[in-house]
Amino acid sequence: MFFTVTMSLLEGFLGTLKLFILTLVLSLPLGLFISLGSMNKNIMVKGPIRFIIWVVRGTPLMLQLLIIYYGPGIFFGVPLWGGGTDGRFMAALFAFVFNYACYFSEIFRGGIQSIPVGQYEAAAVLGMDKKQTFFKIILLQVVKRIVPPISNEVITLVKDTSLARVIAVYEIIWNGQSFIKSSGIIWPLFYTGVFYLLFSGLLTLLFSYIEKRLDYFR
Amino acid sequence: MPILEVKNLKKCFDKTDILKGISFDLEKGQTLSILGSSGSGKTTLLRCLNFLEKPDAGEIVVNGETIFDRAKPVTEAQIKSNRLHFGMVFQQFNLFPQYTALENVVLAPKLMASADKYPEIIEMGKNLLNKMGLSDRMNNYPHQLSGGQQQRVAIARALAMSPDILCFDEPTSALDPELTGEVLKVIKELAIGNTTMIIVTHEIGFAHDVSDQIIFMDDGVIADRGTPAQVIDNPSNPRTRQFLSNYHS
Numbered sequence: 001m002f003f004t005v006t007m008s009l010l011e012g013f014l015g016t017l018k019l020f021i022l023t024l025v026l027s028l029p030l031g032l033f034i035s036l037g038s039m040n041k042n043i044m045v046k047g048p049i050r051f052i053i054w055v056v057r058g059t060p061l062m063l064q065l066l067i068i069y070y071g072p073g074i075f076f077g078v079p080l081w082g083g084g085t086d087g088r089f090m091a092a093l094f095a096f097v098f099n100y101a102c103y104f105s106e107i108f109r110g111g112i113q114s115i116p117v118g119q120y121e122a123a124a125v126l127g128m129d130k131k132q133t134f135f136k137i138i139l140l141q142v143v144k145r146i147v148p149p150i151s152n153e154v155i156t157l158v159k160d161t162s163l164a165r166v167i168a169v170y171e172i173i174w175n176g177q178s179f180i181k182s183s184g185i186i187w188p189l190f191y192t193g194v195f196y197l198l199f200s201g202l203l204t205l206l207f208s209y210i211e212k213r214l215d216y217f218r
Numbered sequence: 219m220p221i222l223e224v225k226n227l228k229k230c231f232d233k234t235d236i237l238k239g240i241s242f243d244l245e246k247g248q249t250l251s252i253l254g255s256s257g258s259g260k261t262t263l264l265r266c267l268n269f270l271e272k273p274d275a276g277e278i279v280v281n282g283e284t285i286f287d288r289a290k291p292v293t294e295a296q297i298k299s300n301r302l303h304f305g306m307v308f309q310q311f312n313l314f315p316q317y318t319a320l321e322n323v324v325l326a327p328k329l330m331a332s333a334d335k336y337p338e339i340i341e342m343g344k345n346l347l348n349k350m351g352l353s354d355r356m357n358n359y360p361h362q363l364s365g366g367q368q369q370r371v372a373i374a375r376a377l378a379m380s381p382d383i384l385c386f387d388e389p390t391s392a393l394d395p396e397l398t399g400e401v402l403k404v405i406k407e408l409a410i411g412n413t414t415m416i417i418v419t420h421e422i423g424f425a426h427d428v429s430d431q432i433i434f435m436d437d438g439v440i441a442d443r444g445t446p447a448q449v450i451d452n453p454s455n456p457r458t459r460q461f462l463s464n465y466h467s
Contacts, residue, residue, distance in 0.1 A: 122312035126326035217316040218361040
């Protein structure tokens with residue numbers, strides 16, 4: 001039985017992992033893009049973006065999943081995502097990417113704005129243009145400063161993926177819970193915690209390695 | 219012909235006039251020190267020369283070539299090349315923390331050169347750091363250096379661009395007296411070596427020793443201007459006398 005459960009949970013964990021990796025890969029660049037918008041001098045750009053960030057950060061992710069999945073069909077009569085497994089996964093991915101990009105954008109904004117103006121001025125008087133200044137001087141300093149808050153968000157994301165099951169996206173908790181109905185046992189559900197714990201342990205090690213690699217300057 | 223002519227430079231922030239028409243000139247190889255109390259506009263003047271602030275009026279002429287004239291707008295690219303006439307050493311050093319001392323010095327020159335020039339640029343960087351007394355510190359990162367050492371790296375970094383005029387914005391104000399000495403010594407050597415310099419400073423004695431010309435600024439205007447003997451030893455302007463009395467006693 002233990003073997004059967006483990007294999008089933010592993011299969012569910014692949015779903016978790018797929019959602020996790022795709023969300024990260026898409027939301028990090030989107031977050032940088034949003035952060036640049038939220039720092040734009042033009043209020044017509046900055047205003048709407050700050051509003052969207054407020055809404056996304058101010059409402060539960062579970063609610064966002066439900067609205068994004070059911071909303072198009074209920075409000076516009078267009079069931080955008082379809083009823084299939086792939087459609088539900090795409091809706092979940094969309095919600096996660098959008099939600100995490102907003103959180104990441106605030107971390108990027110904080111990182112970029114924390115760089116002293118003297119760094120930009122020193123680069124300018126040495127004749128560097130904006131692109132050189134950003135890529136040669138600013139970027140690495142920003143990366144160093146945002147590693148701890150980013151690692152926080154990434155570890156939260158591992159566990160947040162379990163919310164996707166409100167729109168029936170298969171992931172590890174879904175599989176663990178299914179044993180309650182099929183076999184009347186609850187321990188597989190508790191057992192899923194081990195998978196989360198091991199994976200977030202791995203991520204913790206990865207991030208402390210990155211932090212160490214950036215330790216050579218202050 | 220003077221290396222630098224500044225004509226009627228004006229700058230205001232939020233309707234407060236910081237520079238109310240500054241005019242002076244500087245000969246090649248000479249050292250000019252700008253004295254004055256905080257808020258008198260001396261740092262703003264330096265920042266205008268480096269295009270860190272855009273003057274509201276006036277003209278800046280280097281080697282007979284007008285590099286800024288408020289009446290004629292300039293493009294971003296022109297500003298970029300024109301500001302290279304001036305080097306800048308900041309109060310807070312502003313070294314790049316992720317680069318070693320040597321990398322700080324050679325980064326900008328390398329960005330402007332082709333790869334085959336890199337060996338000679340690195341050689342030049344090492345020579346400059348040697349001259350600053352930092353031959354054993356080239357591969358240290360800024361946080362591993364004392365404030366005085368960091369400021370000497372910053373001076374080498376500015377010199378690496380071979381500016382016509384090297385500007386210092388209160389170069390020792392963030393340093394304790396012991397470290398101040400080593401930085402002033404380096405600046406003095408540059409003065410003896412005929413580097414053209416503009417130094418904003420509160421070190422009156424030092425300014426007296428190294429300068430060919432002193433400007434005393436007060437409330438956005440030049441209140442006094444002349445040799446150290448004229449301005450510091452025998453100030454004609456009552457405001458200058460009052461300012462200096464705090465130092466002499």
